[in-house]
Amino acid sequence: MKISHRFIVVDDDSFNNLVCKYTILKYDASADIQLFTDPEKALAVIREEFGNITEGLDTVLFLDINMPIMSGWEFLNEFETYSQNIHRQITIYILSSSIDPGDKIKADGNTFVKGYYPKPLGIETMNQIFG
Template identity: 30%
Template sequence: MGTLKKVVLIDDDQVNNFVCESIIKNENFADEVISFEWAEDALVFLKEITDKDPAGFPELIFLDINMPGMDGWSFIEEYRKLPTEATALCNLFMLSSAVDRKDIISAKSHSEVKDFFSKPLSPEILGFIKEEFISA
């Protein structure tokens, strides 16, 4: 059994999602990993959960910044509109290949974003998240 029940990945890169899913599963970090290549689809999914089963809201979301359609910043704006009863227990992390310091500073300035990590996801990043953000 994983540390978490559900993790959501939001990244337009299908290969990156596959790699992240593999790492999360290999590290027994989560029981379920759900990937979305479109932030809009992820929002629809999250809204459905808040309507039908708020207890099933993911405990962690990895969000990319630069995506076609809705980017990470726009996603955060919409994420803020979800019920706080659901989002309060979710850890939202930026996971991006963006190396622009402005993006890192901006990510950390959003209260919803717990931290910013550069791709690729690694077992070390998951270990850090477990130690710093996930209560036992």
């Protein structure tokens, strides 16, 4: 996979979002990064920004699964209702502190999830994804 220069991080923990931002920038100093603590707002922005674009904006989305307002699983259910055009532009990776093996199994069974990685995001994870 070629490195994407566009990233979205969806996590209710703003500190984790900053860790993700600095890790991504360390890996790709020119990256465009959007951070969201509200998954519903992230979905609205995705629908607006990606819905009418015909050329691909290859984007990596790091998604937490344990969030209070809308879980990562609910986020994925909503994302599933979006157009194929949007689906083609976004590659989703779960980034979670969950130790529940069921979460990994559930992620592996979701067609939109390309990988499941532990928090915090580190250079090793970036190398696994893009290496």
